[in-house]
Structure formats: structure tokens, C-alpha cells
Amino acid sequence: MMRDILFHIKSLIAGHFTVFKHSFKPAVTVEYPDEKPIIPDRFRGKHTFDENACIGCKTCMRVCPASAVEIFKDGNKKTILFDYKKCIFCGNCKYYCPKSAIGMSKQYELATDKVEDLKIEMGKKDNE
Amino acid sequence: MNYLYFLYIQFLDKYGIPEIFGDITFPIFPFCIIAAAIILVVLFLVLFERRILAVFTQRKGPNRVGFNGVLQTTADAIKLLCKQNINPVGVDRFLFNAAPILVFVPIMVLWGLIPYSSEFVFMNFSTSAILYTAIAALPVIGLILAGYASNNKYSLMGGIRAAAQIISYELPIMFVLLSVAALASSVNLKDIISAQISSVWFIVPCFAGFIIMFICSIAEMNRCPFDLPEAESELVAGYNVEYSGMRFALFFLGEYASLFVMCAFMATIFLGGYLPIGNKYISELIFGSNFQFLQLLIYFEQVIWLLVKTFILVYLVMLVRATLPRLNSQGLMLLSWKFLFPLSIVNFALIMVIKYLMVV
Amino acid sequence: MNVIVTAIDYFLNWGRSNSVWPLTFATSCCGIEMMQSTASNYDMARFGSEVFRASPRQADLLICAGTITHKMAPALLKLYGQIAEPKYVIAMGACACGGGMFSDSYSVVNGIDKIIPVDIYLPMCPPKPEALIDALMKLQKNIRKESILNRANFVSKHTSYLKHDGEILVSDDDFQINYLGVEKND
Incomplete structure (x- = not known):
């Protein structure tokens, strides 16, 4: 009984002292909008598309687990449509692309207030 | 406090108001002082607590609003005042x-x-x-x-x-x-x-x-x-x-x-x-x-x-x-x-x- | 007149945008990232948003972090209705934005914007904590543009989904929510 109480008091003091010690350590916070965090090399962010490399084989459409990619082939013109309402950023489309036409950038700030912005069409402008 | 009371009675006496009126109305002063003090102290205390908890967990705490976050609790107060009462x-x-x-x-x-x-x-x-x-x-x-x-x-x-x-x-x-x-x-x-x-x-x-x-x-x-x-x-x-x-x-x-x-x-x-x-x-x-x-x-x-x-x-x-x-x-x-x-x-x-x- | 309105707007919006208190509402894995964003490395407290209220009456922001199934939809609708005016919604993660990889599933609502109005969409699966902070900052930017003259517009925009037609609270192509729960349309 007595030993129990002593043990509790000892652990209470140790706990408070540990927290008190932490108040002298510097903050580890990254001031996000001012200083950007370090993004690892293999981070999978927003897609990139190289319409000249694309051969329109539609492998990406077949391997996509969420069916979020769509390729439109019109003669020599290829456009790709990413539906970010569905995309889970698994990177399968990039991994399976035989010509490495699809890449993934390090951009992650995709928040938007318009739902239309979530459907991203690429490779249209340059081909016209 | 007695000194303040004395000043108040003297001030009323100058305009010929009887002392009984001063006795009744005097508690308004401590009331106002306390009400103002509570709001100021609480605004400070909430900010103090949020910053202190941030320091204990090696965070930064509120530091965007006003100079280094000093107006954070004021913003909270304004928002709570203007929020819907359900x-x-x-x-x-x-x-x-x-x-x-x-x-x-x-x-x-x-x-x-x-x-x-x-x-x-x-x-x-x-x-x-x-x-x-x-x-x-x-x-x-x-x-x-x-x-x-x-x-x-x-x-x-x-x-x-x-x-x-x-x-x-x-x-x-x-x-x-x-x-x-x-x-x-x-x-x-x-x-x-x-x-x-x-x-x-x-x-x-x-x-x-x-x-x-x-x-x-x-x-x-x-x-x-x-x-x-x-x-x-x-x-x-x-x-x-x-x-x-x-x-x-x-x-x-x-x-x-x-x-x-x-x-x-x-x-x-x-x-x-x-x-x-x-x-x-x-x-x-x-x-x-x-x-x-x-x-x-x-x-x-x-x-x-x-x-x-x-x-x-x-x-x-x-x-x-x-x-x-x-x-x-x-x-x-x-x-x-x-x-x-x-x-x-x-x-x-x-x-x-x-x-x-x-x-x- | 305009000057007074602008001054009041500035004052109110400053207060509102700087103290956005979120509701503790996490339905799946995005919730882990939401917890992280208040932890030491990312620290949402810098914007005054670390005050996660458990009761919807005191919250301003509903961060819908995760998949909403048809069974959860009435609960989400009820929670949204209980939040006091002014209220904002962030749809966090692909599931909340539009069903994500479960969009073909029989049990998942394809995007919470079928049930409640959404202010900010935040895709990715799950988004980084920095992305959530970025979404919060975009929301703050939107709040600062509000005006008390457009207040009725804002309120009607944020309550129209709750107006019910007879027994049905929300009606969609796929499902209906009424007081008893969800009914699937065939």
C-alpha cells in the first residue's frame, strides 16, 4: 500500500518533469506556407503528360484501379483526362506506361473551391 | 477602495447630491472594474494556455493573427459573439x-x-x-x-x-x-x-x-x-x-x-x-x-x-x-x-x- | 453607407476567418492525416484552428475526412444541420470529393456534395497535412471575401439541401434520404 503510493508519487513527479523539460526544446514546426517541406523524390503528386510520347495504347486506362484516367485519341491528337474525384495517386499509370508519357510531379496543393477543377484535361493545347 | 469611495462622495457633494445616493450607486465602480478585468484576463489566459501547451509539445501555437498571434483570442471572441444562437x-x-x-x-x-x-x-x-x-x-x-x-x-x-x-x-x-x-x-x-x-x-x-x-x-x-x-x-x-x-x-x-x-x-x-x-x-x-x-x-x-x-x-x-x-x-x-x-x-x-x- | 458595410465586413470576416474551429469528424484514413495536421510538425494551431470541438453546435468547419457510405449519410446530414451559422465544409480526400476508388460500389455516396454544400474540395488519397493546411488557407481567403449584404444568399446556399419535400430530405439519382434512413433508387 505504502509502496504503491510512493511509486505513484514518484512517477507523477517524473512525468511532470519530462513535460517541463520539453518546454526548453525548440519547436519542430515547419512554418508551412513560408518554408516548404522537403518532398521525397518518389512522391506521387499531380500528373504530368507528354502528348508527343503517348502512343494511345490505353494501358493506363486498363491498369487504373479507380478508373480515373481516360485517353482520347483523335488521329495523331491524344488528350488525357484525369478525374481527381476518383484518382487515388497509386502511380500505376506512370509505372505501366510503355513510353513514360505519364509522370508525376511533386505538386500537392490541389485544393479548390470549384468542383470542375477536379477534372484535369492535358495535352490538348499544344496539339492544336 | 475607501479612497475611491471618498472621492466619489466628495464629487457628488460638489453638485449637492445626498450621500445616500452615493452609497447606493457606488458598487457600480467595482463591478465595472471587475467586468473589464475579467474580459482582459480571460483573453490573455486563453492565449497563454494555447501558447504554453504548444511550447510543451514543441509546437509554435497561434502566431499568425496580429503581432505574433496576440490577437488570436480577440478573433475568437468576435466570432463567438456573431455566431448563431441555436x-x-x-x-x-x-x-x-x-x-x-x-x-x-x-x-x-x-x-x-x-x-x-x-x-x-x-x-x-x-x-x-x-x-x-x-x-x-x-x-x-x-x-x-x-x-x-x-x-x-x-x-x-x-x-x-x-x-x-x-x-x-x-x-x-x-x-x-x-x-x-x-x-x-x-x-x-x-x-x-x-x-x-x-x-x-x-x-x-x-x-x-x-x-x-x-x-x-x-x-x-x-x-x-x-x-x-x-x-x-x-x-x-x-x-x-x-x-x-x-x-x-x-x-x-x-x-x-x-x-x-x-x-x-x-x-x-x-x-x-x-x-x-x-x-x-x-x-x-x-x-x-x-x-x-x-x-x-x-x-x-x-x-x-x-x-x-x-x-x-x-x-x-x-x-x-x-x-x-x-x-x-x-x-x-x-x-x-x-x-x-x-x-x-x-x-x-x-x-x-x-x-x-x-x-x- | 458603403464605408460602414465594408468596415463591418472587414471586422467580422477577420474574426471569422482567423478562428475556424473544426468539428471532430473522421470516417476513415484521411482522419489520420487530419490528426497529424494539428501535431507538432505541421501545427494547424498557427492559424487558430487547433480547437477541435466535439459538439457540432460550437464548430464552424466540417472537415469531412473519409468515405461516406449510404448508412453514414443521414448522420452527416444531421451533423451538418446541427452546426451553427456560419458554417463551412471541406471535402477532404478523393472519397469525400467524388467517391474515390469506391465510386462504383453499391454502398458509397459518390461525393458529399450530393448531400451537403461543399466550400473547398481537396483531392488526393489521402492529402498531405500541408495540403489540408493549404485548403484551410484557401477557405480563409474565401471567408474574407464575404459580405453581410450577401448574407441571405450565403445562408440559402448553405441550407437549401436541408429543405425537404414531404418525407424526403435529400433526393438524388441514386438514393433518397428521409427521416428513417436511406432508400436506394432502382
Whole structure:
């Protein structure tokens, strides 16, 4: 009984002292909008598309687990449509692309207030 | 305070207004001073707590609003003032609106009982220490009514828990207060302080009492680790589940106002209140004892000494909050009835022996 | 007149945008990232948003972090209705934006904007904590553009989904929510 109480008091003091010690350590916070965090090399962010490399084989459409990619082939013109309402950023489309036409950038700030912005069409402008 | 009263009566006399009018209207002044002080102190305390908790967890805390985040709580206050007040279906309208006021008003009275400096006491009763503990138990009525009137089972549970907690933690506080009163031979807070001028601060003979009082005060304030009435993981938000906007802000205000006033009370009875360390005032050392406004300076210095002691205690309360997890409801009762209550009686008996030896 | 309105707007929007208190509402894995964003490394407290309220009455922002199934939809609708005015919604993660990889599933609502109005969409699965902070900042930017003259517009925009037609609270092509729960359309 007595030993129990002593043990509790000892652990209470140790706990408070540990927290008190932490108040002298510097903050580890990254001031996000001012200083950007370090993004690892293999981070999978927003897609990139190289319409000249694309051969329109539609492998990406077949391997996509969420069916979020769509390729439109019109003669020599290829456009790709990413539906970010569905995309889970698994990177399968990039991994399976035989010509490495699809890449993934390090951009992650995709928040938007318009739902239309979530459907991203690429490779249209340059081909016209 | 007497000086202010004298000035006011003199001012009225100049315009030929009878003294009885001054007697009746004078309490407006301390009321306004306390109301302004509560809002300022609470705005500061909330920010202080958020920054301190951030420091303990190696974060930065609010630092975007205003200069380095000093206006964060002002922004919160503006938002809460302008937020919608919801009256849910099935609430008891009158009690639902009255409960936050019933919580807040007793705490405001408590602010008037603390002697801030030797002349700056709003209400100086001969039994102010006893009166303090009596009024400190009143906010729980508001909490129970808030729980009952909300038409919500979580609220009701929270209110009942608050009541159980207050009942079990009032008794140790009373016994500790009795031992302090025995040491000072008085139950007037000013006399308790002046008794500490001649002898040591009462934390030295009554250290166990201080620890008990500290734990019980945290429990009375419903703060971590005793925040069972508003335990998020069990009761959503306890007694204030259904409250929004201004009425919730009143609960918030009351919580932090009681945090400050409890710490000020503990500083008064254990740490010598407005007394400086070693009974030497700094302004006396700087300006010499023949300075014209020395007395006035000393009054201000006394307030600052009380604030410093209070904020050391507030810091300790926040350290406890940052460290300990919440007790379960059974452990809360066991801690009070099996540990603190017997210990406070033992402490009382010891203090009586010390007092007897001192007199003899 | 215009000057007074602008001054009040500035004052109110400053207060509102700087103290956005979120509701503790996490239905799946995005919730882990939401917890992280208040932890030491990312620290949402810098914007005054670390005050996660458990009761919807005191919250301003509903961060819908995770998949909403048809069974959860009435609960989400109820929680949204309980939040006091002014209220904002962030749809966090692909599931909340539009069903994500479960969009073909029989049990998942394809985007919470079928049930409640959404202010900010935040895709990715799950988004980084920095992305959530970025979404919060975009929301703050939107709040600062509000005006009390457009208040009625804002309120009607944020309550129209709750107006019910007889027994049905929300009606969609796939499902209906009424007081008893969800009914699937065939």
C-alpha cells in the first residue's frame, strides 16, 4: 500500500518533469506556407503528360484501379483526362506506361473551391 | 477602495447630491472594474494556455493573427459573439438561457473577494475565506441546470458528474482552509495575509495542505485531468453540448475566470498574496522611504506581486493539464475519499499541534 | 453607407476567418492525416484552428475526412444541420470529393456534395497535412471575401439541401434520404 503510493508519487513527479523539460526544446514546426517541406523524390503528386510520347495504347486506362484516367485519341491528337474525384495517386499509370508519357510531379496543393477543377484535361493545347 | 469611495462622495457633494445616493450607486465602480478585468484576463489566459501547451509539445501555437498571434483570442471572441444562437427543440427555454449566467455570476463575485493590495479590496467581510468556498460551490448549480435544460442525455450526465465532483472535493478544501485559518487565527483573507508578514508564508508549515488544495482546485475548476463533466471521448462536450455562440462563450469565460481566481485564492492563503519576497518592496528600495507617492507605488507593486504568484500557479495548472490523462469517474471518487480527505484531516491535526506549540 | 458595410465586413470576416474551429469528424484514413495536421510538425494551431470541438453546435468547419457510405449519410446530414451559422465544409480526400476508388460500389455516396454544400474540395488519397493546411488557407481567403449584404444568399446556399419535400430530405439519382434512413433508387 505504502509502496504503491510512493511509486505513484514518484512517477507523477517524473512525468511532470519530462513535460517541463520539453518546454526548453525548440519547436519542430515547419512554418508551412513560408518554408516548404522537403518532398521525397518518389512522391506521387499531380500528373504530368507528354502528348508527343503517348502512343494511345490505353494501358493506363486498363491498369487504373479507380478508373480515373481516360485517353482520347483523335488521329495523331491524344488528350488525357484525369478525374481527381476518383484518382487515388497509386502511380500505376506512370509505372505501366510503355513510353513514360505519364509522370508525376511533386505538386500537392490541389485544393479548390470549384468542383470542375477536379477534372484535369492535358495535352490538348499544344496539339492544336 | 475607501479612497475611491471618498472621492466619489466628495464629487457628488460638489453638485449637492445626498450621500445616500452615493452609497447606493457606488458598487457600480467595482463591478465595472471587475467586468473589464475579467474580459482582459480571460483573453490573455486563453492565449497563454494555447501558447504554453504548444511550447510543451514543441509546437509554435497561434502566431499568425496580429503581432505574433496576440490577437488570436480577440478573433475568437468576435466570432463567438456573431455566431448563431441555436435553441434546440425541447429545451427548457428559461433555464437554458439562465444557466450560463448562473455559472458566470458567482465567479464574478469571487473576483471581488480577493484582496489585490492592502487597500484594493472590493468586498472586505470578516469571514471572506469561508464565504469564498461557499460561493465557489455555487456555479455547479448552473452546470446541473444546463445539463437538465438541454434535453440531451450527454448534457445531463455531464451535469450530474459535475455535482458529484464538487461534493467530493469541497470537503478537503474546507479542512485545508480550516488549518490555514487556525494558523492565522482569522478567516478574513486580509488578516490571513497580514499574519504571513510576521511569520513565514503558510506554504511552509502547511505544504501538504497546499498540495491538497491544488489538486482540489483543479477538480473544482473542471480542468484536465478532472474534466469529467466535459469529457470529449465519453460525453461529446458534457453540459455544454447544446450551447452555441454567446452562451457557450459565457461558459468558456466562466471556466477561465475561475481558473484565475482559484489560483489567486491559493496564492493569497499560501504564498502571502500581495506580500513581496522578504517583506521589502522594490519601489521602496529604488525611490527611498521619503518619496512622495511611495504609498501609491506600493499599492501597484502589491498587485503585481499577486499577479506574478497567480501566474506561477496558473503555469503549474497548465503543466498538470499537459501531462496527465483524464481519470475515470471511479478513480476520481477514490482519489478524493480514500486519499485526499483523510490526508486533509491528518494535516489539520498536525497544524493544530504546531499552533499549540507556537502559542505555548 | 458603403464605408460602414465594408468596415463591418472587414471586422467580422477577420474574426471569422482567423478562428475556424473544426468539428471532430473522421470516417476513415484521411482522419489520420487530419490528426497529424494539428501535431507538432505541421501545427494547424498557427492559424487558430487547433480547437477541435466535439459538439457540432460550437464548430464552424466540417472537415469531412473519409468515405461516406449510404448508412453514414443521414448522420452527416444531421451533423451538418446541427452546426451553427456560419458554417463551412471541406471535402477532404478523393472519397469525400467524388467517391474515390469506391465510386462504383453499391454502398458509397459518390461525393458529399450530393448531400451537403461543399466550400473547398481537396483531392488526393489521402492529402498531405500541408495540403489540408493549404485548403484551410484557401477557405480563409474565401471567408474574407464575404459580405453581410450577401448574407441571405450565403445562408440559402448553405441550407437549401436541408429543405425537404414531404418525407424526403435529400433526393438524388441514386438514393433518397428521409427521416428513417436511406432508400436506394432502382
